[in-house]
Amino acid sequence: MTRGIDDALSLIRAWRDQYAAYETAASNDVDDAILESAWVEYSERLRRSYPFFHPDYAGQMLKPPHPVAASGYLAAMLINSNNHALDGGPETSFMEKEVVQDLVQMFGFPLDDSLGHLTSNGTIANLEALWVSRESGSSLVLASEDAHYTHSRMAGVIGVPFRAVPVDHRGRMDLDALGRILGSNDRCTVVATAGTTGLGNVDPIADIVEMKNRYDFHLHVDAAYGGFFRTIIDDSSLLAEDTRRHLDAIAEVDSVVVDPHKHGLQPYGCGAVIFRSTSVAHLYKHDSPYTYFTSPDLHLGEISLECSRAGAAAAALWLTLKVFPLTRDGIGRILADTRSAAIEFDAAVADSDVLRMAHSPELDIVGYFGVGDSSEVDRRSHAAYTSLMDSDRPVFVSLYRLGAPRLGLDGDGQVRILRSTLMKPEHRRHVPFLVDRIERAFSSQSA
Ligand SMILES: *Cc1c(COP(=O)(O)O)cnc(C)c1O
Numbered sequence: 001m002t003r004g005i006d007d008a009l010s011l012i013r014a015w016r017d018q019y020a021a022y023e024t025a026a027s028n029d030v031d032d033a034i035l036e037s038a039w040v041e042y043s044e045r046l047r048r049s050y051p052f053f054h055p056d057y058a059g060q061m062l063k064p065p066h067p068v069a070a071s072g073y074l075a076a077m078l079i080n081s082n083n084h085a086l087d088g089g090p091e092t093s094f095m096e097k098e099v100v101q102d103l104v105q106m107f108g109f110p111l112d113d114s115l116g117h118l119t120s121n122g123t124i125a126n127l128e129a130l131w132v133s134r135e136s137g138s139s140l141v142l143a144s145e146d147a148h149y150t151h152s153r154m155a156g157v158i159g160v161p162f163r164a165v166p167v168d169h170r171g172r173m174d175l176d177a178l179g180r181i182l183g184s185n186d187r188c189t190v191v192a193t194a195g196t197t198g199l200g201n202v203d204p205i206a207d208i209v210e211m212k213n214r215y216d217f218h219l220h221v222d223a224a225y226g227g228f229f230r231t232i233i234d235d236s237s238l239l240a241e242d243t244r245r246h247l248d249a250i251a252e253v254d255s256v257v258v259d260p261h262k263h264g265l266q267p268y269g270c271g272a273v274i275f276r277s278t279s280v281a282h283l284y285k286h287d288s289p290y291t292y293f294t295s296p297d298l299h300l301g302e303i304s305l306e307c308s309r310a311g312a313a314a315a316a317l318w319l320t321l322k323v324f325p326l327t328r329d330g331i332g333r334i335l336a337d338t339r340s341a342a343i344e345f346d347a348a349v350a351d352s353d354v355l356r357m358a359h360s361p362e363l364d365i366v367g368y369f370g371v372g373d374s375s376e377v378d379r380r381s382h383a384a385y386t387s388l389m390d391s392d393r394p395v396f397v398s399l400y401r402l403g404a405p406r407l408g409l410d411g412d413g414q415v416r417i418l419r420s421t422l423m424k425p426e427h428r429r430h431v432p433f434l435v436d437r438i439e440r441a442f443s444s445q446s447a
Pocket of ligand 1: 122223
């Protein structure tokens with residue numbers, strides 16, 4: 001980490017030294033004592049953060065950026081270019097175009113006929129995909145009951161009705177239900193999820209692609225979480241046959257979203273949307289009285305709903321992909337570890353008298369609960385969640401709510417279970433420790 005930070009600072013120093021010396025303004029100066037006390041308070045506040053970096057943190061989708069991404073980001077952030085237009089950041093805009101090409105290649109989209117750009121996050125990336133599909137004539141948005149809630153919200157924002165498609169017991173879109181809706185509606189947008197936020201399930205994308213022979217619809221894949229698993233798609237010891245087939249079929253869809261700030265080792269502020277045809281560019285058409293003057297080349301603001309965007313986000317991803325390319329031996333090394341952690345967690349729970357899986361994991365997110373009386377699952381999950389955190393050495397997991405029938409439990413209400421995103425490669429070695437602590441949290445509960 002230190003090496004990278006030092007490199008970033010010396011790069012910036014050398015860059016600044018190329019320009020003429022000038023006198024700095026006193027209004028920018030700060031009082032040392034004030035700064036010092038602000039910094040003390042700031043440190044106290046930040047030290048209260050959850051330890052996202054540590055393998056004891058196995059809760060939500062959170063981890064710090066890789067040191068390579070952090071140092072790349074720091075250097076470019078100190079320059080602070082804006083990838084809205086080439087006027088605001090030529091070099092980081094070129095880097096953005098290059099990393100988007102890398103993502104196009106990872107998804108198997110046509111290399112010279114795809115259009116894409118980075119966004120602030122997955123929410124905005126998905127909004128753009130839904131907006132483009134509406135502009136292309138779609139009048140209903142469909143996503144599974146387990147899809148991210150952003151799809152129904154953003155359908156509201158763009159003024160298009162939304163319908164949730166039921167899922168099977170493993171949280172994957174029900175194809176019969178989808179067929180019935182497609183058969184009785186005009187052109188729809190189908191959002192298939194590659195790696196649900198809840199339990200990392202992959203919708204049957206290959207089968208949905210086939211349904212295009214029968215129905216006319218825009219097929220968008222929300223691979224915000226799962227997209228990078230395409231780097232380990234050839235490894236049948238890591239991914240199930242079905243999962244591989246459906247991730248593979250992303251190459252055939254109309255648009256896709258991925259979040260480099262989830263499994264792409266980046267700090268927050270980095271999503272991406274890609275369309276399989278450059279023909280959508282005209283939908284974004286607008287004029288700017290302020291920018292787009294420096295070059296006749298494409299300014300990224302001309303194909304993006306957002307205006308200002310951090311050039312640093314593109315630069316950090318560019319540097320990261322030089323070191324961890326989008327291959328099995330690059331970023332795939334890390335995903336192989338996180339996926340193995342989930343496989344090993346699943347096996348450990350199968351051997352446990354205390355725990356049961358919601359179902360076996362497709363990617364690296366696991367859902368589990370305490371064996372016992374159905375009516376107690378919800379209460380016991382919450383109690384275990386709290387006791388794991390309230391300990392001398394806290395273990396952080398998260399809660400997830402789903403319908404009781406999905407777990408084979410009595411009743412038709414919603415129950416909370418525990419969920420762990422095993423997204424750090426260190427989680428792999430940590431599985432025995434985590435499972436042991438979680439088992440003890442359940443077995444020590446009073447009846
Ligand atoms: C995280 C996530 C989103 C939302 O993306 P943000 O980057 O949090 O805005 C959308 N869909 C899926 C499947 C996600 O995992």
